[in-house]
Amino acid sequence: NAGVTQTPKFRILKIGQSMTLQCAQDMNHNYMYWYRQDPGMGLKLIYYSVGAGITDKGEVPNGYNVSRSTTEDFPLRLELAAPSQTSVYFCASSYVVGTEAFFGQGTRLTVV
Amino acid sequence: DAKTTQPPSMDCAEGRAANLPCNHSTISGNEYVYWYRQIHSQGPQYIIHGLKNNETNEMASLIITEDRKSSTLILPHATLRDTAVYYCIVRPLALNAGNMLTFGGGTRLMVKP
Numbered sequence: 052n053a054g055v056t057q058t059p060k061f062r063i064l065k066i067g068q069s070m071t072l073q074c075a076q077d078m079n080h081n082y083m084y085w086y087r088q089d090p091g092m093g094l095k096l097i098y099y100s101v102g103a104g105i106t107d108k109g110e111v112p113n114g115y116n117v118s119r120s121t122t123e124d125f126p127l128r129l130e131l132a133a134p135s136q137t138s139v140y141f142c143a144s145s146y147v148v149g150t151e152a153f154f155g156q157g158t159r160l161t162v163v
Numbered sequence: 164d165a166k167t168t169q170p171p172s173m174d175c176a177e178g179r180a181a182n183l184p185c186n187h188s189t190i191s192g193n194e195y196v197y198w199y200r201q202i203h204s205q206g207p208q209y210i211i212h213g214l215k216n217n218e219t220n221e222m223a224s225l226i227i228t229e230d231r232k233s234s235t236l237i238l239p240h241a242t243l244r245d246t247a248v249y250y251c252i253v254r255p256l257a258l259n260a261g262n263m264l265t266f267g268g269g270t271r272l273m274v275k276p
Contacts, residue, residue: 055206086266092268093266093268093269094266145264151197151212154208157205157206
């Protein structure tokens, strides 16, 4: 199993550009999450999904959108990128009732 | 999730036991204590979890006090590869919209030769 796969690994955006961060999991997990991690800080939850077609906001959703059309995929969309969105983005997945969440390796995004 | 408090940083000598404390004084009866770690900006990695009994696996041991208001993660023989940020998280076993997986600041453990 590949686990949780994120693409791209690195990206530089100009202010005002848009992009989609991809996340895919092959473990048939119900729950998927997007986090951001600013330098030297902990992870903050952006959006989460409890299943296909169902998404909800986390702690810091402004400036982002998500969709969950399939169990496997949970893309994160940035519209009108701003320097404040420079961060490392982590996608994760888990069962509803379970022992652990699995994380991807992250996407390092710089907005200049 | 109930609030957790962890020291921001700790040092440990290589080969010694690393004992990482976590306070969770407002923990509810159905909430578990989970530990994750994050090595050098990689994605966080699950370590162990428990409800009230002490737990041990191949990575670590988890000691939860009888009143469940605090816990300690023990790495019995720390190696340089254990240098990471360790997160203590309190949450129910079953997630729902009101109890997502949220992370605090964690403890930065530095294992020194």
